[in-house]
Amino acid sequence: MQRGTAVADAGPADVMASRPAPHATRTARRRKPTSRGTLGLLLLALPGVIWFLVFAYGPMAGLVVAFKDFNVSDGIFGSPWNGLQNFAYFFSSGDAPRIVINTIFLNALFLAASLGAGLLLALMLNEIKGHFTRRFGQSIIFFPYFVSPIVISIILQAVLAGVGGRGGMVNNVLNVFDLPQVNWYTEPGAWPWILTIVKVWQLGGYTSVIFLAAITSIPEEVYEAAAIDGASRARMARSVTTPLLLPTLGILIVLGVGRIFFGDFATIYAIVGDNGTLFPTTDVIDTYVFRSLRTVGDFGTTAAIGLFQSVVGFVFVSVAVLVQRRVDKESSIL
Amino acid sequence: MSLIASGRTQTITDIEAETVLNDAPPKKTPSKTRVPGRTRFEPFTVVSYVCVSVFGLFCLIPLWMILAGSFTDESVLAANGYSFWPAPFSLAAYQLLFTGQSLINGYIASLFITVVGTALSLSCTASLAWVIARRLPRISRPLTIFAYIPMLFTGGLVPLYLLVTQVLNLSNSWFSVILPVMLAPFLIFVAVSFFRQLPEEILDSARIDGAGELRVFFQIVIPLSKPILAVLGLFYAVTYWNEWFMALLFISDPDKFPLQLILQNLISNVTNAATLPGASASQAAAPVYQLRFAMTVMTIAPILFAYPFAQRFFVKGLTLGATKG
Numbered sequence: 237m238q239r240g241t242a243v244a245d246a247g248p249a250d251v252m253a254s255r256p257a258p259h260a261t262r263t264a265r266r267r268k269p270t271s272r273g274t275l276g277l278l279l280l281a282l283p284g285v286i287w288f289l290v291f292a293y294g295p296m297a298g299l300v301v302a303f304k305d306f307n308v309s310d311g312i313f314g315s316p317w318n319g320l321q322n323f324a325y326f327f328s329s330g331d332a333p334r335i336v337i338n339t340i341f342l343n344a345l346f347l348a349a350s351l352g353a354g355l356l357l358a359l360m361l362n363e364i365k366g367h368f369t370r371r372f373g374q375s376i377i378f379f380p381y382f383v384s385p386i387v388i389s390i391i392l393q394a395v396l397a398g399v400g401g402r403g404g405m406v407n408n409v410l411n412v413f414d415l416p417q418v419n420w421y422t423e424p425g426a427w428p429w430i431l432t433i434v435k436v437w438q439l440g441g442y443t444s445v446i447f448l449a450a451i452t453s454i455p456e457e458v459y460e461a462a463a464i465d466g467a468s469r470a471r472m473a474r475s476v477t478t479p480l481l482l483p484t485l486g487i488l489i490v491l492g493v494g495r496i497f498f499g500d501f502a503t504i505y506a507i508v509g510d511n512g513t514l515f516p517t518t519d520v521i522d523t524y525v526f527r528s529l530r531t532v533g534d535f536g537t538t539a540a541i542g543l544f545q546s547v548v549g550f551v552f553v554s555v556a557v558l559v560q561r562r563v564d565k566e567s568s569i570l
Numbered sequence: 571m572s573l574i575a576s577g578r579t580q581t582i583t584d585i586e587a588e589t590v591l592n593d594a595p596p597k598k599t600p601s602k603t604r605v606p607g608r609t610r611f612e613p614f615t616v617v618s619y620v621c622v623s624v625f626g627l628f629c630l631i632p633l634w635m636i637l638a639g640s641f642t643d644e645s646v647l648a649a650n651g652y653s654f655w656p657a658p659f660s661l662a663a664y665q666l667l668f669t670g671q672s673l674i675n676g677y678i679a680s681l682f683i684t685v686v687g688t689a690l691s692l693s694c695t696a697s698l699a700w701v702i703a704r705r706l707p708r709i710s711r712p713l714t715i716f717a718y719i720p721m722l723f724t725g726g727l728v729p730l731y732l733l734v735t736q737v738l739n740l741s742n743s744w745f746s747v748i749l750p751v752m753l754a755p756f757l758i759f760v761a762v763s764f765f766r767q768l769p770e771e772i773l774d775s776a777r778i779d780g781a782g783e784l785r786v787f788f789q790i791v792i793p794l795s796k797p798i799l800a801v802l803g804l805f806y807a808v809t810y811w812n813e814w815f816m817a818l819l820f821i822s823d824p825d826k827f828p829l830q831l832i833l834q835n836l837i838s839n840v841t842n843a844a845t846l847p848g849a850s851a852s853q854a855a856a857p858v859y860q861l862r863f864a865m866t867v868m869t870i871a872p873i874l875f876a877y878p879f880a881q882r883f884f885v886k887g888l889t890l891g892a893t894k895g
Contacts, residue, residue, distance in 0.1 A: 268707070269706070274709075274783075276783045277784075278709070280787065281698050281702075283693070283697065284698030285716070288716060291752070291753075292720035295726065295730045296724075297729075301728060311736065312732055312736070357621075357625060360618035360622050363614065375877075375885075376626045376630060379881075380629050382808055382873050382877065383873075384812035384830055384869070385814065386830050386869075387636075387833070387866050390636070390833065390862060390863075391632040394636075394651050395632070404651050404652070405651075405652050408650065437632075468612055470614035502814070502815055506834070522727075535728055538727070539729065542725075542727055542729075543726065546724055546726055553721075553723075
């Protein structure tokens with residue numbers, strides 16, 4: 237959850253994992269190691285296995301806290317049980333619908349915008365002639381992916397807020413056109429769109445690189461045939477490239493939907509922080525969990541929300557994985 | 571030796587194939603008068619150039635704004651909050667940063683987290699991935715599932731927080747930033763799929779020469795896998811360099827703050843000049859906004875410098891899957 241771009245991260249690996257591997261070496265690989273060799277290999281795997289046990293499976297076991305009235309002195313397993321009280325507390329607080337709706341709405345918006353921008357950019361980058369020029373363009377639009385959320389937050393303040401709510405680049409531009417100034421950091425309605433623009437800035441180039449890679453694997457003959465039929469470049473992009481990119485797009489959508497229940501904590505928290513005015517539109521499950529952990533310190537309830545998120549998220553991811561398997565079988569043309 | 575050489579020739583032929591592919595369109599230019607699809611100045615092509623350029627500017631302008639702002643005098647920044655040209659030019663923020671201890675501490679922390687973290691991540695990822703890729707009966711398959719489940723289900727924040735602070739007692743240690751994000755299942759599977767494409771003949775010939783499993787891994791697999799290790803290492807390194815959430819959770823001692831956390835403190839404590847790096851001497855006159863930009867520049871500088879050399883690896887890592895299909 238700390239990886240803001242996990243949605244997109246999952247993309248290429250699963251695209252790849254779902255492709256059949258070259259069969260040439262598959263049978264030969266079955267060569268059995270000696271028992272001493274097996275021991276060596278087990279030793280090799282050991283550090284990774286320990287890490288998974290402690291940092292991936294340990295916290296899963298620690299989720300029992302969600303059913304407990306946790307206090308530090310008794311520890312995770314010593315604290316008394318309190319059944320479903322933690323869940324009842326969360327669902328009766330009135331925050332639940334808001335943060336669930338925000339999480340899904342914002343993530344859907346981010347997904348649609350970054351995929352749309354990535355697809356368009358890839359189609360357009362594909363028009364750029366010259367290896368060097370295209371590489372150069374690609375490098376520039378890919379760079380924001382490596383900018384940390386905190387830096388994005390600083391940029392955004394300079395663009396939107398300036399100093400103490402007055403000034404800022406956008407307001408100065410509005411000023412030129414005689415439009416009223418907006419105090420952006422007190423306008424919750426604008427923030428889903430501002431965050432979407434940030435996401436496009438951050439992920440547009442990254443997504444386009446994935447699409448562009450898929451474009452390069454389209455055989456040249458298809459375009460030659462289209463050219464003989466008199467298709468313009470625009471027509472080729474629309475009627476040849478785009479349909480051939482649909483499987484890639486489909487997989488990215490499915491994976492994105494699978495991650496829809498996990499908010500992009502880092503970016504949203506770095507930008508919004510503890511600015512309560514913006515919570516109505518920007519508070520997602522992850523930021524809510526983090527804030528209640530910090531301010532209230534109620535481990536039980538917070539863990540309950542986390543468990544709720546994990547379970548619903550698990551359902552989404554599993555469905556996404558199953559759908560992706562099916563989709564991918566049908567689209568094995570690529 | 572010959573093994574490595576053969577691996578290298580393969581890469582070279584790959585690159586040649588790629589260049590041939592990329593050179594193909596220019597070769598066809600003579601025929602462009604006949605084939606309408608190949609003309610250079612079609613409307614869509616022109617629109618594409620314009621749009622990509624505009625998006626490129628959209629990506630670059632914020633970064634330029636920060637760079638220019640970091641050299642602009644506080645008086646301008648305090649009125650507008652930004653600047654596009656460093657006039658009046660001022661080095662005040664950098665002077666403050668370099669006289670204070672904070673920046674150096676931040677760099678030490680970030681470098682430690684990045685270097686140690688990447689080394690740990692890379693070695694664990696590669697070795698676990700190799701055991702999975704090796705397709706051992708009764709071992710590799712369960713390991714795959716073992717590493718896959720955390721991609722589907724996570725314990726969430728609270729148990730992790732309790733684990734690090736109560737069980738492992740890692741608060742205020744840089745390892746509390748490294749360990750929780752040390753392995754990315756996604757990158758393990760990237761490594762697995764690369765390892766499975768290594769030519770089996772080379773590994774077999776080493777085994778026939780009497781090399782044990784560990785020797786095959788360290789002396790054949792690792793050298794042959796340098797490209798993928800570079801990709802994975804870079805992805806891990808960027809993650810560690812930008813990691814801020816774990817530091818926010820677990821590190822409270824300002825002397826141990828990594829750069830990202832110092833930056834975040836600059837945002838939240840913008841009015842509290844005393845907490846600014848190096849501001850102790852002249853608290854009243856501290857150029858708050860300029861300092862913020864200068865600190866940002868110092869934070870992204872390493873990525874910015876490494877990017878021209880590293881970006882082809884990133885692109886390669888991303889496209890590894892998509893193009894193989």
